[in-house]
Structure formats: C-alpha cells, structure tokens
Amino acid sequence: MxxxxxxxxxxxxxxxxxxxxxxxxxxxxxxxxxxxxxxxxxxxxxxxxxxxxxxxxxxxxxxxxxxxxxxxxxxxxxxxxxxxxxxxxxxxxxxxxxxxxxxxxxxxxxxxxxxxxxxxxxxxxxxxxxxxxxxxxxxxxxxxxxxxxxxxxxxxxxxxxxxxxxxMVKSEAEVGRIRRVARIVSKSFDAVPGFLSKGRSEKDVCRDLQIEILRNGADRSPYLVGVSDRGGYPNINVGPSDRLLDDGDMLVIDTGSTLDGYFCDFDREFFLGRPSDQIRQLHEKLWKVTETGIASIRPGRRVCDVWAAMAAALDEMSLGAADVGRMGHGIGMVVTEPPSVHPADTTIIQTGMVLTVEPGLSFMSETANGARKVMVHEENVVVTPDGCELLSVRASPDLTTVL
Amino acid sequence: MxxxxxxxxxxxxxxxxxxxxxxxxxxxxxxxxxxxxxxxxxxxxxxxxxxxxxxxxxxxxxxxxxxxxxxxxxxxxxxxxxxxxxxxxxxxxxxxxxxxxxxxxxxxxxxxxxxxxxxxxxxxxxxxxxxxxxxxxxxxxxxxxxxxxxxxxxxxxxxxxxxxxxxMVKSEAEVGRIRRVARIVSKSFDAVPGFLSKGRSEKDVCRDLQIEILRNGADRSPYLVGVSDRGGYPNINVGPSDRLLDDGDMLVIDTGSTLDGYFCDFDREFFLGRPSDQIRQLHEKLWKVTETGIASIRPGRRVCDVWAAMAAALDEMSLGAADVGRMGHGIGMVVTEPPSVHPADTTIIQTGMVLTVEPGLSFMSETANGARKVMVHEENVVVTPDGCELLSVRASPDLTTVL
Incomplete structure (x- = not known):
C-alpha cells in the first residue's frame, strides 16, 4: 500500500x-x-x-x-x-x-x-x-x-x-531551549542541600532532584547519575545505587535533562560534613581549570586548543588528568555530540556552537586510605562572536557542603 | 592499548x-x-x-x-x-x-x-x-x-x-520487576483525577503524573504520551502538547515507565464532564474486547490466535479496528519487544512471556461533528501455566470521568 x-x-x-x-x-x-x-x-x-x-x-x-x-x-x-x-x-x-x-x-x-x-x-x-x-x-x-x-x-x-x-552550529531558537533547560537544572541543583542528608541513599537524592527538575519545568532527565564515596567518588557514570550517604562522603550528580527536545549536560558536587584540606584545594584548583577552559573558547580557535589550555592548567598545578578521554563535547538534540574537546579534534570553533567544558582530575584520597578518586567539573556554554556565554549558572569556587 | x-x-x-x-x-x-x-x-x-x-x-x-x-x-x-x-x-x-x-x-x-x-x-x-x-x-x-x-x-x-x-521468556526475577513497576504506575494513574481539571494543559497533567510515578518508586518514564480532544482522541502517540483541557474532552495517557531497567507499558483514559452515550458504550465494548484478549492467552496457543480472538470480538460488536497494525506486543527491557499480537505472528505463547493486550477501535464521534477518533485500551500480563496473570491493575469497565 x-x-x-x-x-x-x-x-x-x-x-x-x-x-x-x-x-x-x-x-x-x-x-x-x-x-x-x-x-x-x-x-x-x-x-x-x-x-x-x-x-x-x-x-x-x-x-x-x-x-x-x-x-x-x-x-x-x-x-x-x-x-x-x-x-x-x-x-x-x-x-x-x-x-x-x-x-x-x-x-x-x-x-x-x-x-x-x-x-x-x-x-x-x-x-x-x-x-x-x-x-x-x-x-x-x-x-x-x-x-x-x-x-x-x-x-x-x-x-x-x-x-x-x-x-554543531545551533540557531538562536535552539540555543534558547538549551539555555532554558540549563537554568532549570541549575536552579534544581541549588535545592539539593535541602534533601541531601546522612542516611538517605544515592537513589533517594537523585529521585528528589529529578522531581525538582520536572517541577521547575523541564520535560525529562534521561541521564541522571549520582555517585558517592568516602573522601571522593571513584567514577562519574555508574549509579545511583542504594548506597546510604554518610559523613565524609562526596557525591557527584551529573544530569542530561531535556526541554522541548534539547539537552543540557552538567554536574555538581556535594560534600557531607567537613571536607579535608586536600579535597577543598583540589576542588578550587579544578574550578580554576574550568575557568581557563571557558576563557579559551573563541570562534576561530580549534577545540583541541581548549583541551590544550586545560591540560596545561592541570599540568601547571601538578594535577593528573582523569581517564575520561576528553574534556568536553558538543550538546544539543543528543546529550553528547561532536566536537570532542580532545587533542585530536581540530574542529574550528564557530559562533553558535554549544559545548560542555569538562575538565577532570585523578587523585589518591588522603581520607580514603589513598584510594584512587576522580573529580570532574562541567559547565555548558554557547560560543559568541567574542568568546562564549555560560548557559549553566556557574558553580561556586567553594565546594558545597552539607553539615 | x-x-x-x-x-x-x-x-x-x-x-x-x-x-x-x-x-x-x-x-x-x-x-x-x-x-x-x-x-x-x-x-x-x-x-x-x-x-x-x-x-x-x-x-x-x-x-x-x-x-x-x-x-x-x-x-x-x-x-x-x-x-x-x-x-x-x-x-x-x-x-x-x-x-x-x-x-x-x-x-x-x-x-x-x-x-x-x-x-x-x-x-x-x-x-x-x-x-x-x-x-x-x-x-x-x-x-x-x-x-x-x-x-x-x-x-x-x-x-x-x-x-x-x-x-521473550522472562525469569521470575524479571517478571517481579515488571509487576512492581506496573503496580506503581497503576497506583499513579489512580491519582490523575486529582490533578486533571479544565484549563490545565496536556503537558501539565503528564508532568504531574510523571512526578507521581517517581514518588511512588519508579525510576523513569521514558515514554509518557498524553493526547486529548473533544469527543475522543485522534491518535495515541503524539504529544503531550500545550492544549488546554476543557469540558467534553477525552484524554488518553500511555506510559512506558521503568524500574531497575524493566518496562511496563499501558494506558488509561479520562473524560472531562459527562461522556456521550456513544463514548460510554464504546468504552465498555472495548473493555470487553480486552477481556476477551486476556482470556484467550494460554501457553501453546499462538499470538495470532489472541489477535484473532480480539478481532472476532470487535467484529461481533460491529466495531472497526484502529489503524495501529497490531493489538499488543512483548515488553521487558524494551518498551516494545517481539512477539507482535498480529495476524502474521505465529509465535507460540510460553509461560513467562510478558505481553501487552492492546485492542483499539476507530469511530466517528457524534459529539465532534463526526470526526474520526480512536480508542485504545491496554493491559500487561505474564503468561502462567494455566493462562495469564494481570500485572497492571485492571482498568474499570466504566470510563473514568472528572466533573
């Protein structure tokens, strides 16, 4: 027929x-x-x-x-x-x-x-x-x-x-959607300390965040991962599990949430109790690496230059990069789109591209018997004629702690 | 490496x-x-x-x-x-x-x-x-x-x-997950009349249902479609939209929601105000066709026999089938899996299969100037040695109305 x-x-x-x-x-x-x-x-x-x-x-x-x-x-x-x-x-x-x-x-x-x-x-x-x-x-x-x-x-x-x-190059209408959902998710992350407490599970906290994101007007959270562990988290892509949160735990939540078919994709970290000096200092240093990444974005440069700028900043502070394979990527109708913020990706940055800036580091945690942990920060930006504009509300340089 | x-x-x-x-x-x-x-x-x-x-x-x-x-x-x-x-x-x-x-x-x-x-x-x-x-x-x-x-x-x-x-054939552990999520969604559908009212949009109602499903313990609703229109809905797979609900509207919500990686998949209908005799009668007849479908499931029969039983029941009541192509399917880790409840699918039904029973009819709505509408009912069952067990809580034979 x-x-x-x-x-x-x-x-x-x-x-x-x-x-x-x-x-x-x-x-x-x-x-x-x-x-x-x-x-x-x-x-x-x-x-x-x-x-x-x-x-x-x-x-x-x-x-x-x-x-x-x-x-x-x-x-x-x-x-x-x-x-x-x-x-x-x-x-x-x-x-x-x-x-x-x-x-x-x-x-x-x-x-x-x-x-x-x-x-x-x-x-x-x-x-x-x-x-x-x-x-x-x-x-x-x-x-x-x-x-x-x-x-x-x-x-x-x-x-x-x-x-x-x-x-890769988004219209204003497309950027508008990503901006709206990134704002919704930023606002929702702000509510996490209100429902994060000792004795609750990773799943409990992630479910409450998902409800908050819906309430604030997004459509769906197809990706919403939470990982916690004592003195730092070991990865950023497994979970959430039934693990109960306790004092001394660090929790990362990463979400790709959508509004009208467009994704934002960024994470936020939370610490239960008082973080060690090591954790606080690493957090602040990685925040600065993210600043370096954001500042390096400009039309005409290549995405591998953004990678190099963050790699140099990590190196200067003697930090070891996390084993994630890249430090950012495109976002849009898919939660990860080309280009990759990767040494081999020579894509020229253009106005209208929407990118994640996502540096990560690896460390041996002093408060977890030297166990290997990672720390990954992530923000979303749209490339403008002069540089870029943040779509996510920039994370604080101070680690969010819940006492 | x-x-x-x-x-x-x-x-x-x-x-x-x-x-x-x-x-x-x-x-x-x-x-x-x-x-x-x-x-x-x-x-x-x-x-x-x-x-x-x-x-x-x-x-x-x-x-x-x-x-x-x-x-x-x-x-x-x-x-x-x-x-x-x-x-x-x-x-x-x-x-x-x-x-x-x-x-x-x-x-x-x-x-x-x-x-x-x-x-x-x-x-x-x-x-x-x-x-x-x-x-x-x-x-x-x-x-x-x-x-x-x-x-x-x-x-x-x-x-x-x-x-x-x-x-296709699920273990008891797998069936247990589908049963749990089907119960959660059944309970959540029961709450819909509490937030369904004139002046709210399809999107508002679907968002509230999604929150309810999360609150009741499911993980996610990757599929949650709502379609409404005066005197009946025209399809079951577009939306939800910003359309505002009004007296005389019929709304169908169909959701594939998950718990621990397993889907349920069924729909429920709601009517705002008083439904016409035509709508009430068609609803009751289609409910009976679903009963016929459920009663026809037994190990050793073929899925096409289940189709034939429902097709005969529709025919007997002089109802025209909806243009959906089949009247049910497997569910599990994917929202639609083989087999298809379809005249050409000769798969032998076995204990442990989880199926949707999903008959549909097409009609000209008297209260919508004769416009073509559809009506689709859906339940989830697991095949047992003697027949099948409902996983969703069976819908009422009376159309749910919200006054």
Missing part, C-alpha cells in the same frame, strides 16, 4: 517556525553539493527530527523504522509506518509522505525507500547515509544492506558527518 | 544474582548450537546488559561503542572504552574485559573485536550479530562493515532473532 498524505502541520504542535527548517536544509544542501550527493537518507531520530520537524516519543520502540530522503533539489520524501501518519502530518512540514502497514518484516518500507532514492538521485548518483563515527542507524542493518543492494548502482557513502557539521 | 581487567562485581550494584546470567547464557547457547554459530557479537544496550549485567545510563550517548563476544564455549569477552571500565567491573560478572581509549574514530575497538572473534570462532566459523527485524546496532554501520571485512572468511549472520527468542 502506498498512500501519499500531505502535511497538515498543527502550529500548536510544531517544534519550530517553518523557516528554521528551511535554513537547516539550505546548510545541509551546501555540504551535499560539495560532496557530490544526489540525496541523503536519514533514519535516526535526531536527524529525522532535525530535517522534518517530526516529534514523537515512539522512537524508543525499535519496531517500526522511519525514513526521510532529502534530495539536493526538490521536495523531501518521508516513508512512514501508517500508525505514525497522524503525528507525522501534525508535526512535520513535509508533504510527500508515503506509508506502509508496519511491522512487515519482509518489506518494512525498503521498497518504498528504494523508489524514493531512484526518484531523487536517478540510477547513477550518490546517496549519503548515516554510516560514520557517532552515528546509529534507525533501521535494522540487514534491511540497510538489502536497500543498498536494491538501489545499486547508486553508491552509498557517509553523510553522518554532514549532518553532524550542520547540527 | 589493551588491558585485561577482571571483574570486581559489587553485589550492591549488581542487577541480578549471578545464576540469572548463567541460565540466560545456557539458553542462548542452545540456540547458537542449533544455528551453528561459533560466537555472537552484541553491541546494543539491551543485549549487552542481558548477557553481561553491565548497567549504565551512558548508553544514551552514541560516542563510545561497547562490544561483547559470547563464544559457544568458554568465557565471554567484553571490549570496552577505558572510561567505562570502573562501571564495567562493578556491575558485570565478566572477567575478560579489554579496553581502548575512546573516542578513536580510526579504530574504535574494531581491531580488538576482530581479535576476540578470531579467538572464539577461528577463521572458518560463523558469527551471529544483531542484523534482523527490530534490532538496532550499537555501533556505526561503517565500523560494522569494516569489522565484517576484517574477520573474513568468518561468515556474519543474524543472531538478533536468537536474542529476541531468549529474552
């Missing part, structure tokens, strides 16, 4: 004004032309939403794939399961929507996509798809390989990098 | 007792042997967690892939970015953990996985991977294709179906 259904976009449900998508498509097409692509095919939630405006929570189910073919010229084509048609029409501006009754494992939209590709690029062109670093395909690989065979001799090459490069 | 790090599983962080994983691996290996597979490679969050016990919220970031190679005989091998090692050791029982400093796009673990595959299957064997229906690869396709070339002549075939078949 093929049905062609026009869009009937409902402005109350639309994610952004229509011109936001026009600007995105112009930028994508410039890179498509440079890379000699007749069309690109996107199947991942974020790239599909970025182009079409279609929003739906149903992406958490892998049962039914969705496809968008964006040609270099002419109208984009959406291939969608029947069950998503109402939402597709209400939230997307795209009018050429073709559908099939999914699930249908023997042909889950593949033949419709093949026809759409042929219409857009002919039989000798090149098609871009989400193949490269940090991409995930939104369809089964077996179907992707079947499609690749079916459209031969059309050549399929990576377009993940194109989508990433375009998405 | 290759480091081999033994597991140091922290029982407080472990997802299940050690024997849960032993039983899973035995079941997977039986199907591997039947399918002549020397090993399987898993990269998706759920299958990785199902085998290794590794739990981490970091899966929401696509930056760093993780791999597990499970041989037909001998110890499984995990290939992990350095940054996840601490969590891997704390939560997984697997001792052969090999790592590299990710991100490293030129070789993001691929050569380590190649070596692991060769160790496990030799150079002439068959490797299963997540390729087929309803699977998603947890790594970029370009890296998957590179790996496939690198391990030639090892043949790569689908093992997604094997993982799915094993995961």
């Amino acid at each position: 093929v049905s062609r259904d026009g869009s009937h976009r409902d402005e109350a449900l639309a994610e952004f004004a229509r011109d936001e998508y026009g600007a995105r498509i112009d930028r994508i097409r410039r890179l498509m032309a440079e890379n000699d692509l007749g069309a690109i095919l996107v199947t991942s939630e974020v790239n599909f939403r970025y182009i079409t405006g279609y929003q739906s929570q149903t992406w958490i189910s892998p049962t039914r794939p969705r496809y968008c073919v964006l040609p270099l010229k002419g109208d984009p084509i959406v291939v969608s399961p029947v069950t998503f048609l109402v939402g597709m029409r209400q939230t997307s501006w795209i009018s050429d929507i073709r559908s099939w009754p999914a699930p249908r494992p023997e042909d889950d939209g593949v033949s419709l996509v093949r026809d759409a590709v042929w219409e857009c690029v002919g039989r000798g062109g090149r098609l871009g798809a989400e193949l490269g670093p940090e991409t995930r395909l939104g369809m089964p690989v077996a179907d992707f390989l079947r499609l690749r065979d079916a459209i031969a001799p059309v050549e399929v090459v990576d377009a993940g990098t194109i989508m990433t490069r375009v998405r | 290759v480091s081999r790090d033994g597991s140091h599983r922290d029982e407080a962080l472990a997802e299940f007792a050690r024997d849960e994983y032993g039983a899973r691996i035995d079941r997977i290996r039986r199907l591997m042997a039947e399918n002549d597979l020397g090993a399987i490679l898993v990269t998706s969050e759920v299958n990785f967690r199902y085998i290794t016990g590794y739990q981490s919220q970091t899966w929401i970031s696509p930056t760093r892939p993780r791999y597990c190679v499970l041989p037909l005989k001998g110890d499984p091998i995990v290939v992990s970015p350095v940054t996840f090692l601490v969590g891997m050791r704390q939560t997984s029982w697997i001792s052969d953990i090999r790592s590299w400093p990710a991100p490293r796009p030129e070789d993001d673990g691929v050569s380590l996985v190649r070596d692991a595959v060769w160790e496990c299957v030799g150079r002439g064997g068959r490797l299963g991977a997540e390729l087929g229906p309803e699977t998603r690869l947890g790594m970029p396709v370009a890296d998957f294709l590179r790996l496939r070339d690198a391990i030639a002549p090892v043949e790569v075939v689908d093992a997604g179906t094997i993982m799915t078949r094993v995961r």
Whole structure:
C-alpha cells in the first residue's frame, strides 16, 4: 500500500517556525553539493527530527523504522509506518509522505525507500547515509544492506558527518531551549542541600532532584547519575545505587535533562560534613581549570586548543588528568555530540556552537586510605562572536557542603 | 592499548544474582548450537546488559561503542572504552574485559573485536550479530562493515532473532520487576483525577503524573504520551502538547515507565464532564474486547490466535479496528519487544512471556461533528501455566470521568 498524505502541520504542535527548517536544509544542501550527493537518507531520530520537524516519543520502540530522503533539489520524501501518519502530518512540514502497514518484516518500507532514492538521485548518483563515527542507524542493518543492494548502482557513502557539521552550529531558537533547560537544572541543583542528608541513599537524592527538575519545568532527565564515596567518588557514570550517604562522603550528580527536545549536560558536587584540606584545594584548583577552559573558547580557535589550555592548567598545578578521554563535547538534540574537546579534534570553533567544558582530575584520597578518586567539573556554554556565554549558572569556587 | 581487567562485581550494584546470567547464557547457547554459530557479537544496550549485567545510563550517548563476544564455549569477552571500565567491573560478572581509549574514530575497538572473534570462532566459523527485524546496532554501520571485512572468511549472520527468542521468556526475577513497576504506575494513574481539571494543559497533567510515578518508586518514564480532544482522541502517540483541557474532552495517557531497567507499558483514559452515550458504550465494548484478549492467552496457543480472538470480538460488536497494525506486543527491557499480537505472528505463547493486550477501535464521534477518533485500551500480563496473570491493575469497565 502506498498512500501519499500531505502535511497538515498543527502550529500548536510544531517544534519550530517553518523557516528554521528551511535554513537547516539550505546548510545541509551546501555540504551535499560539495560532496557530490544526489540525496541523503536519514533514519535516526535526531536527524529525522532535525530535517522534518517530526516529534514523537515512539522512537524508543525499535519496531517500526522511519525514513526521510532529502534530495539536493526538490521536495523531501518521508516513508512512514501508517500508525505514525497522524503525528507525522501534525508535526512535520513535509508533504510527500508515503506509508506502509508496519511491522512487515519482509518489506518494512525498503521498497518504498528504494523508489524514493531512484526518484531523487536517478540510477547513477550518490546517496549519503548515516554510516560514520557517532552515528546509529534507525533501521535494522540487514534491511540497510538489502536497500543498498536494491538501489545499486547508486553508491552509498557517509553523510553522518554532514549532518553532524550542520547540527554543531545551533540557531538562536535552539540555543534558547538549551539555555532554558540549563537554568532549570541549575536552579534544581541549588535545592539539593535541602534533601541531601546522612542516611538517605544515592537513589533517594537523585529521585528528589529529578522531581525538582520536572517541577521547575523541564520535560525529562534521561541521564541522571549520582555517585558517592568516602573522601571522593571513584567514577562519574555508574549509579545511583542504594548506597546510604554518610559523613565524609562526596557525591557527584551529573544530569542530561531535556526541554522541548534539547539537552543540557552538567554536574555538581556535594560534600557531607567537613571536607579535608586536600579535597577543598583540589576542588578550587579544578574550578580554576574550568575557568581557563571557558576563557579559551573563541570562534576561530580549534577545540583541541581548549583541551590544550586545560591540560596545561592541570599540568601547571601538578594535577593528573582523569581517564575520561576528553574534556568536553558538543550538546544539543543528543546529550553528547561532536566536537570532542580532545587533542585530536581540530574542529574550528564557530559562533553558535554549544559545548560542555569538562575538565577532570585523578587523585589518591588522603581520607580514603589513598584510594584512587576522580573529580570532574562541567559547565555548558554557547560560543559568541567574542568568546562564549555560560548557559549553566556557574558553580561556586567553594565546594558545597552539607553539615 | 589493551588491558585485561577482571571483574570486581559489587553485589550492591549488581542487577541480578549471578545464576540469572548463567541460565540466560545456557539458553542462548542452545540456540547458537542449533544455528551453528561459533560466537555472537552484541553491541546494543539491551543485549549487552542481558548477557553481561553491565548497567549504565551512558548508553544514551552514541560516542563510545561497547562490544561483547559470547563464544559457544568458554568465557565471554567484553571490549570496552577505558572510561567505562570502573562501571564495567562493578556491575558485570565478566572477567575478560579489554579496553581502548575512546573516542578513536580510526579504530574504535574494531581491531580488538576482530581479535576476540578470531579467538572464539577461528577463521572458518560463523558469527551471529544483531542484523534482523527490530534490532538496532550499537555501533556505526561503517565500523560494522569494516569489522565484517576484517574477520573474513568468518561468515556474519543474524543472531538478533536468537536474542529476541531468549529474552521473550522472562525469569521470575524479571517478571517481579515488571509487576512492581506496573503496580506503581497503576497506583499513579489512580491519582490523575486529582490533578486533571479544565484549563490545565496536556503537558501539565503528564508532568504531574510523571512526578507521581517517581514518588511512588519508579525510576523513569521514558515514554509518557498524553493526547486529548473533544469527543475522543485522534491518535495515541503524539504529544503531550500545550492544549488546554476543557469540558467534553477525552484524554488518553500511555506510559512506558521503568524500574531497575524493566518496562511496563499501558494506558488509561479520562473524560472531562459527562461522556456521550456513544463514548460510554464504546468504552465498555472495548473493555470487553480486552477481556476477551486476556482470556484467550494460554501457553501453546499462538499470538495470532489472541489477535484473532480480539478481532472476532470487535467484529461481533460491529466495531472497526484502529489503524495501529497490531493489538499488543512483548515488553521487558524494551518498551516494545517481539512477539507482535498480529495476524502474521505465529509465535507460540510460553509461560513467562510478558505481553501487552492492546485492542483499539476507530469511530466517528457524534459529539465532534463526526470526526474520526480512536480508542485504545491496554493491559500487561505474564503468561502462567494455566493462562495469564494481570500485572497492571485492571482498568474499570466504566470510563473514568472528572466533573
């Protein structure tokens, strides 16, 4: 069954004004032309939403794939399961929507996509798809390989990098959302000392923070990790657990929370009781490294320069870097996006990029029998013509203590 | 860099007792042997967690892939970015953990996985991977294709179906989690009439429900959709929006909420003011169709028989089925898992399967100028030796009204 259904976009449900998508498509097409692509095919939630405006929570189910073919010229084509048609029409501006009754494992939209590709690029062109670093395909690989065979001799090459490069630079409307959610989360973190106390578990505290974030107006906290231990925390990405908090514990909470489909991503630390001099001093030093990182951001520099500035600051204070692999990254529709604040990433910083500044250090804790601990600070910024603007409310140089 | 790090599983962080994983691996290996597979490679969050016990919220970031190679005989091998090692050791029982400093796009673990595959299957064997229906690869396709070339002549075939078949039948420990979260959500739905009123938006009500679900002890509501409209709702998967509720509106809320990594998935309906006779009668009839579906579940029958029972009940009452494509599905670590309650799915029902029973109908609403609306009811059950047990607290046959 093929049905062609026009869009009937409902402005109350639309994610952004229509011109936001026009600007995105112009930028994508410039890179498509440079890379000699007749069309690109996107199947991942974020790239599909970025182009079409279609929003739906149903992406958490892998049962039914969705496809968008964006040609270099002419109208984009959406291939969608029947069950998503109402939402597709209400939230997307795209009018050429073709559908099939999914699930249908023997042909889950593949033949419709093949026809759409042929219409857009002919039989000798090149098609871009989400193949490269940090991409995930939104369809089964077996179907992707079947499609690749079916459209031969059309050549399929990576377009993940194109989508990433375009998405790296945010519009004002996008930055506005990240700013709002970063403010909401900052305000919510301020409430933590009110419900953090000896005898409560990491899970209790994280649940109360999640409720606070919702109450303050965010939509969801898909990432909300809390890790605690005596005299420092050993990592930043396991938990929260049922571990009960006690005097002498340090707790870090890191959250990627969303508002209208955009993430903030930063952490805050809390100490129960009186921190040792070592902990207080390391905290203050790492706060200064973060300052150095923030101050080093400017259009025209490379993200590896930001890494180098923080690495030099850590070195100068004789601090050992944490084993996290990088000291920041892009954020937006995904909680971690390119670029990486990493020595090998030479991406040029541009106005409108939204980045996390996330230096970390490793140390042997004096109050935990010399056990190895880490300390990681994180803030969110948007790049401006002169430098950058903080989106998160800057953490205090003094470690937050709860007595 | 290759480091081999033994597991140091922290029982407080472990997802299940050690024997849960032993039983899973035995079941997977039986199907591997039947399918002549020397090993399987898993990269998706759920299958990785199902085998290794590794739990981490970091899966929401696509930056760093993780791999597990499970041989037909001998110890499984995990290939992990350095940054996840601490969590891997704390939560997984697997001792052969090999790592590299990710991100490293030129070789993001691929050569380590190649070596692991060769160790496990030799150079002439068959490797299963997540390729087929309803699977998603947890790594970029370009890296998957590179790996496939690198391990030639090892043949790569689908093992997604094997993982799915094993995961379909839940252990008592798994059912216990789904039961707990289904009870929490049932209790939370009971609170909705207390905060549902004229003038509030869909978003307001859904946010309050999300807070209620957290307060009652669940971890998260990754799926929480609310749709309302006058005289019935037009779909079940778009929203919640800023639409303000008014007298004469019908609201459906559907949520996939989690506890300790397991989902429940069911919906409830609410009516503001007095529903028309048409709405009340349709609601009661659809409630009966759900009863028919629940009563038809029994080990040895096929899921398509459950579909047929509900389709016949709809037909008998001259009701048109909603355009959703199926009338139920599996649930577990994913909000929708195979099987599908669909005429083409001949999966044999077994004790321990957890299913949604989800019949839907389509109608022209008399109080909305004949506009097309849908009505979808949903409950969660676990299959028992004699039939099935409700996990959600059964909805009332009378439509919940808020005056």
